[in-house]
């Protein structure tokens with residue numbers, strides 16, 4: 001029965017920090033019967049925030065995936081009649097128990113990359129909003145990220161029990177700031193219109209749901225229309241308005257609703273819930289966010305959570321209803337189903353000029369590929385070992401299958417497959433397409449890796465399957481770093497083992513070793529990101545290590561071109577085991593992709609971290625054979641590919657540490673040239689010695705440029721998105737543009753509304769959005785709602801250096817209400833006073 005993909009939902013909860021994701025998740029687990037007691041975030045006892053570092057901070061750092069059934073599974077054999085009724089739409093899907101795989105996404109701006117990474121495996125999302133704060137900067141950001149993956153989304157306005165809760169205002173903000181039409185599926189029920197928040201009114205089913213005050217939310221009194229008319233006539237009146245508005249919004253986006261309306265003789269109330277649900281599903285499936293179903297509640301007061309769960313079943317798609325997943329093979333991108341059907345044309349991965357044109361449709365993959373999955377989270381569990389959370393995209397992953405990791409180019413067996421529930425894990429024999437589960441005890445897989453199982457059952461799958469990547473994403477460059485030192489020599493190995501664990505969990509952390517000083521550096525996306533890494537390493541994993549001061553990760557670049565620098569590496573000169581090789585290197589500024597045609601036929605290009613490494617071998621052909629008889633050939637134990645890879649690695653090692661201030665290099669083109677007559681010394685030349693020679697030659701080229709004064713510093717410039725009340729906007733703009741040297745890109749709601757209006761003509765006219773009055777609006781003059789809690793947003797580009805400690809400053813400028821998010825826009829060369837001041841600071845601090 002549970003093989004049924006139609007009854008699976010892979011959903012995430014997305015939100016601004018503190019909107020109530022964890023509180024809502026805990027209630028979901030409680031109602032589904034997976035926890036006995038409602039976990040309380042403030043007490044630090046929740047299931048989803050299970051890392052101690054998360055508990056201490058009260059925020060969700062890592063996405064946890066939890067499976068539960070909603071409605072709770074009944075023991076008796078499934079009622080076939082019910083299933084038939086659901087299939088014929090005479091009963092809603094929520095009548096049948098569904099397996100919900102819930103991915104809790106992190107809420108802090110430092111983790112937007114982690115959010116992106118976990119979002120890509122979702123089929124649907126619930127966006128939790130704080131009903132007092134409305135749409136916040138990060139709500140918008142994460143909403144847009146979900147839009148990038150075309151994820152169907154519903155909105156849940158939480159915290160409606162709080163003073164100043166503004167459901168109507170939040171609905172209007174949803175329209176304007178999230179750029180879609182709110183389709184109100186519920187309106188809040190305040191006692192007597194303006195008293196306590198006591199329940200919700202269901203606009204789809206035309207019933208009021210009143211929650212017993214102070215209870216666990218399981219005791220709900222249902223009021224039908226007649227009952228409501230008698231007891232709460234004003235609310236019944238509002239419900240009629242809400243139903244008309246819902247039908248109108250849906251009619252604008254789906255002709256089926258227009259027909260239903262005409263069939264119902266233009267009576268909004270006569271349209272059936274099944275017709276409405278089917279239409280909402282239709283609108284949501286596009287993933288364009290043009291229609292946004294809205295729900296209301298107060299999770300903390302146990303009001304409104306079960307209807308959201310019903311909506312997950314009724315409105316959000318099953319894995320089978322989603323469009324196919326994007327894949328890449330080498331430089332070619334396409335869709336998984338096309339690849340399986342042999343419709344994808346794969347460009348050869350070798351970047352050499354001639355083979356670039358060799359494109360071949362790959363056929364027969366469907367027979368070879370037994371299953372493919374994406375590892376979306378890795379957690380080190382003290383009892384079960386490494387847990388690798390996977391989502392299966394096609395076929396089946398069987399227990400004991402040999403899984404090839406296309407990122408690491410390594411195989412391992414999935415000896416232990418589990419499904420994770422809130423408080424237990426259950427071993428399973430297999431996981432099918434659309435399912436989420438865990439490989440326990442995996443030794444290598446990291447977050448983000450693609451795992452495939454092949455019928456050949458060989459250690460390496462046939463080409464091009466060995467390059468298959470599911471939903472590949474771009475990893476942003478790290479902009480903060482710190483040194484990390486073991487407390488004593490004997491702690492060093494243990495520290496490195498634990499750092500490796502950390503890197504498997506979070507590949508957006510980077511660890512590098514300075515070859516000259518031996519110092520270990522850890523870099524990441526933000527200050528908090530590194531602080532958490534430290535807490536995790538020292539606090540949770542108990543490494544005896546100390547992290548140094550967190551600093552900005554500047555980059556160095558070259559502004560001039562070097563001559564060719566040749567170096568011979570000879571390990572016997574250092575008394576080491578034998579190894580001798582040479583290399584010639586030249587460096588120059590690199591701005592955009594260099595045209596391959598300018599280089600020799602067999603040149604290899606490797607682009608990484610904004611740099612380009614080119615390896616040329618002008619005297620050899622593509623297969624590494626001498627072009628004519630005078631040319632020296634490669635020795636039997638080395639192929640051209642190996643030499644090129646060794647050279648590339650040498651250049652990358654040199655690029656990791658600039659000549660001026662030891663920052664990584666950026667925007668540099670390194671051209672390495674191999675001349676076998678000068679660089680190869682028979683059997684003395686090994687892969688390692690070639691790497692060392694390439695590194696030395698590249699460093700020599702950097703030194704030459706440095707001696708000409710041709711090294712400059714680059715700084716990260718951030719895209720900053722600030723949300724604040726109207727009243728604070730002036731001082732924020734002043735501060736950003738004059739004190740911080742930032743550039744304002746866009747301002748406030750008005751421009752956004754205009755931009756939206758241009759993007760979707762005829763849409764999102766705030767005056768056309770239906771929303772019930774908020775309690776505090778009763779008796780006040782019209783138009784007050786437009787001023788209450790009016791949030792504006794400012795988008796700016798600001799150097800990262802000027803943003804350090806900004807949150808505190810923003811809070812003090814906005815009476816604690818301002819929020820912001822940021823992400824790397826680019827690295828920019830520093831000049832003039834800024835550069836001088838930084839150099840003085842760096843020298844002073846050295």
Ligand SMILES: Nc1nc2c(ncn2[C@@H]2O[C@H](COP(=O)(O)OP(=O)(O)OP(=O)(O)O)[C@@H](O)[C@H]2O)c(=O)[nH]1
Nearest residue numbers: 017018019020021022023059060107159298299300
């Ligand atoms: N009054 C009220 N408070 C709520 C409600 N839901 C959540 N809260 C409180 O809001 C705070 C934040 O809730 P969380 O559930 O931790 O929010 P979150 O979105 O998971 O936060 P992060 O994990 O930090 O992103 C906690 O103090 C909750 O008790 C609600 O419905 N009403």
